[in-house]
Amino acid sequence: MRLTDSKGRRHNFCLEAGKRFFSNRGHIDHDDLIGRDEGFSVTSSAGGDYLVFRPLLSEFVVSMPRGAAVVYPKDAAQIVAMADVFPGARVVEAGVGSGALTCSLLRAIGPDGRLFSYERREEFAEVARRNVTQFFGGEHPAWSLTVGDLAESLSQTDVDRVILDMLAPWECVEAVATALAPGGIVCAYVATTTQLGRTVETLRAHGGFTEPQPWETLVRDWHVEGLAVRPSHKMNGHTGFLVTARRMAPGQNAPRKKRRPAPGAYGVDYQGPRPADLSELAADEPFDE
Numbered sequence: 350m351r352l353t354d355s356k357g358r359r360h361n362f363c364l365e366a367g368k369r370f371f372s373n374r375g376h377i378d379h380d381d382l383i384g385r386d387e388g389f390s391v392t393s394s395a396g397g398d399y400l401v402f403r404p405l406l407s408e409f410v411v412s413m414p415r416g417a418a419v420v421y422p423k424d425a426a427q428i429v430a431m432a433d434v435f436p437g438a439r440v441v442e443a444g445v446g447s448g449a450l451t452c453s454l455l456r457a458i459g460p461d462g463r464l465f466s467y468e469r470r471e472e473f474a475e476v477a478r479r480n481v482t483q484f485f486g487g488e489h490p491a492w493s494l495t496v497g498d499l500a501e502s503l504s505q506t507d508v509d510r511v512i513l514d515m516l517a518p519w520e521c522v523e524a525v526a527t528a529l530a531p532g533g534i535v536c537a538y539v540a541t542t543t544q545l546g547r548t549v550e551t552l553r554a555h556g557g558f559t560e561p562q563p564w565e566t567l568v569r570d571w572h573v574e575g576l577a578v579r580p581s582h583k584m585n586g587h588t589g590f591l592v593t594a595r596r597m598a599p600g601q602n603a604p605r606k607k608r609r610p611a612p613g614a615y616g617v618d619y620q621g622p623r624p625a626d627l628s629e630l631a632a633d634e635p636f637d638e
Contacts, residue, residue: 350382351408352391352399361404361412363483372397406456409484410449416476419449420514420538421588423568429457431593432510432536437461439507441528443499443521444468444514448477448484450538454512455481455489464492465508467499500524513537516544519551526557529596537592545590547621554622558594559603565590 352360352370362370368379374397381391387402404412407422420428428450434440436459445451445468454464468474474496482488495502499513500521507530513521518537525535535558537548545563552561565588570581597603615623 351402351404352377353402354397354399359408359412360399361409406452406484410447410452413447413449413480413483414476415447416470416473417446419447420453421449421585423566423585424538424589424591425450425453427566427591428512428536428538429453431591432512432534434458434510438509439463439505440465440510440512441499441503441505441508441525442466442512442514443518445477445494446473446514448480450512450514451477451481451492452484455485455492458491460491462491464489465505466492466494467502468494468496469498471496503528509533511535517547518544519547522551522555526555526596531596531598533596535594535596538589539592540589542590545592548592550621550623552592552594556602557597559597561592561594563590563592 350362350364352362354360354372354374360370360372364379364383366380366383369376370379372393375393375395377391377393377399382401385401389401391399391401393399410419410422410425413419428434434454434457436457438458439462440454440458442451442454442464443466445466451464451466458464466477468477474494478494481492499515500523503521503524505528508528509530510533511525511529513525513535514537515521518539529535535552539545539548549561549563552558567587568585570584572579572581
C-alpha cells in the first residue's frame with residue numbers, strides 16, 4: 350500500500366492485520382485500510398491526511414528494498430518496447446539485480462511466457478526473489494531464477510529475447526548467439542560509455558547479428574500552475590545506455606555496413622574488437638556518414 354501526504358511525501362508498506370503505520374503525524378491502523386477499494390483518503394491519529402492507493406509498478410520499483418541498483422522505469426519501458434517483449438515470449442535475463450526489470454518482463458510475457466533469470470550473487474538473487482514475490486503476491490508461475498554466471502550456466506536454446514543487465518555483457522555474446530532463435534533480439538543495458546563501446550563493437554565483430562543500435566533516453570517533468578508553465582527544476586537524466594541487435598539465421602551474416610571510421614577511432618589506444626571490413630574499405634568507396 351502507498352500513502353501520500355499533502356506535501357507529496359510517499360510511504361510504502363505491506364498491509365498486515367493488527368499492525369499500525371507510524372509517521373510524524375500519528376498512526377493509522379492497517380485494519381482500517383484492509384479490504385477497502387483503493388483511491389480513498391484517511392486521517393491519522395494526529396490529524397494528517399493521506400491519499401491511499403496500491404503502488405504502480407513504476408512506483409514500487411524505485412522504493413522497494415535494493416541489493417543492487419535498479420533499472421529505472423523509463424529504461425524498463427524502453428527495453429520492453431524496443432526489444433519487442435511480447436505475451437508468450439521465452440526471455441532470458443542476465444543480472445536480476447533487485448528484481449525491478451524482472452517485474453516488467455514478467456508482466457510483458459504474461460502467464461504463457463517464460464522468463465529465465467540469471468544472477469551471479471546469491472544475496473542479490475534473494476532480494477530480487479522477495480521483491481518479485483511481494484509485487485505479484487506470490488511466486489510467479491512463468492519465472493525461474495538461477496544463481497550462476499550466464500556464460501557458464503545458460504542452457505536454454507531457441508529463446509526469443511535476451512536481456513543483459515551486467516558489468517561485461519560482451520563476455521556473453523557467444524552464449525547469447527547460441528541461445529537466440531533466428532530473428533531474436535538481444536538488448537544490453539550498460540551504465541558507462543566504455544561499456545557501451547565494448548558491447549557495440551563485440552556484437553558488430555561477431556558477424557551473426559544485425560548492426561547494433563545504441564541509445565539513451567532522458568525524461569523531464571513540467572511544472573504547470575496557472576500561467577507558470579515551465580520545465581521542472583529536476584529531471585530524470587542519464588541512467589544507462591541501451592543496445593539492441595537481432596540474431597541472423599545460422600550461417601548467415603548481415604550485409605556489412607560500409608563506413609569510413611573517424612580518424613583515430615581505432616588508434617593505438619583502442620583495445621576492443623575491430624570490424625573485419627576496415628582493411629577492405631577502399632578510400633574511394635562510398636560510405637555512410
